[in-house]
Amino acid sequence: MNPDVMISYLPLYKDALFLTMRVGWKGVVIAVLIGLIGSAILHFEIPIAKTVVSAYIQLFRNTPLLVQLFFIYFALPKIGVRISPEACGTWGLGLLGGAYMTETFRSGLENIPKIQFESAESLGMSRGQVFRYVILPQAISSSIPGLMANVIFLLKETSVFSTISLMDLMFTAKDLIGMYAKTIECLTLLVVFYLIMLLPVSILGNIVERRLRYAEFGD
């Protein structure tokens, strides 16, 4: 292990980290938005839209991100849809994550016992009030653990972006190994940078999860 080599690689890894984070977090935001809309559609059972959302969930949950990215990046241009690697990564991640987030939020809504709706209504609350003051707070706190797990999963999945020539951490490591054959230094840096990216999220997830336990009633 040669520390000078590692220091000389740092700027390249730093750029790659920023790119990975940018694409990753954009993807996560898209995923959460899709998840909110999707779970609302499933919860209120809007016809047709409901079928589309279920089909979308099944399709994206049962195929690997790598295959989805290859399809978006290499296959779609053949029928005239051409997008940049970064947009492809962002939307690929967002669509994959959207399917997982929809499931998480939906089960969060579903886990609320029916008696909660009925009790709130018997207290004279309107449907909007029931949703705002009774259902939503419980649904949010019960889907937070799943949400955090999904965020970590999605940020981890960014490692496949190198295959569509996005200069992320994996790409940088592979490239440097290919050029200078300093395998151990490159892989060590790779691990360190993934830790920098994901350890804070993981720790935050644990803290938030513990804080939100108060919502669990009775057991």
Added chain:
Amino acid sequence: MQNLGIDVLFKGTNSLRLLSGLWVAVRISLISVMISILLGLIVGVLMTSKNQILKVIFRIYLEIVRIMPQMVLLFIVYFGTTRVFGWNLDAELAAIFVFSFWGIAEMGDLVRGALISIPKIQYESAMALGMNGKQVYYHVILPQTIRRLIPLSINLITRMIKTTSLVMMIGIVEVLKAAQQIIEANRRSSPNAAFGVFAVVFLLYFLICWPISKLSVYLEKRWS
């Protein structure tokens, strides 16, 4: 369908190549799943132990698996360890090793969750009926744990199959790599092959994983 390039798959042995690539992916994931389930059961039981040292070790193990992308682990084992120890590692073996390492942690965590989710009253009631420790486990705890575990471990199989798509990065010719090779080889005769072939790969993965995850959901509903 000339312009979408699906016809490429009907030329020569192309479809056979794609399917044999699929078999490689399924083989790797099945072996890894078997190892993960067997060792995961043991690790899961050990995780519930009160030993502080064991607890810390498993905590670190879980956290490594949770944070490190599988791709990074693949690179460390396939390129890193070969460099450090100077041995010659078969790519498929490296993949099985990494996926098992990941699967054992996942499975162990599932087993731990299933074990601690069984209420204490079950142990106490069984004891009150005069059963000894072994009998309690065998007749009361295990049947309930297994019921909770089977849907979750079936789910692990689909996740494993999906993750095997990464092995193309360490030079194993699985479905995606086979698809790329077919597309490259037929670049002149059908320039649009990328669409047809990748669409078929997408569908293949879906057709394998969808029934398995349906089964897992069905079992979960039936047994809960």
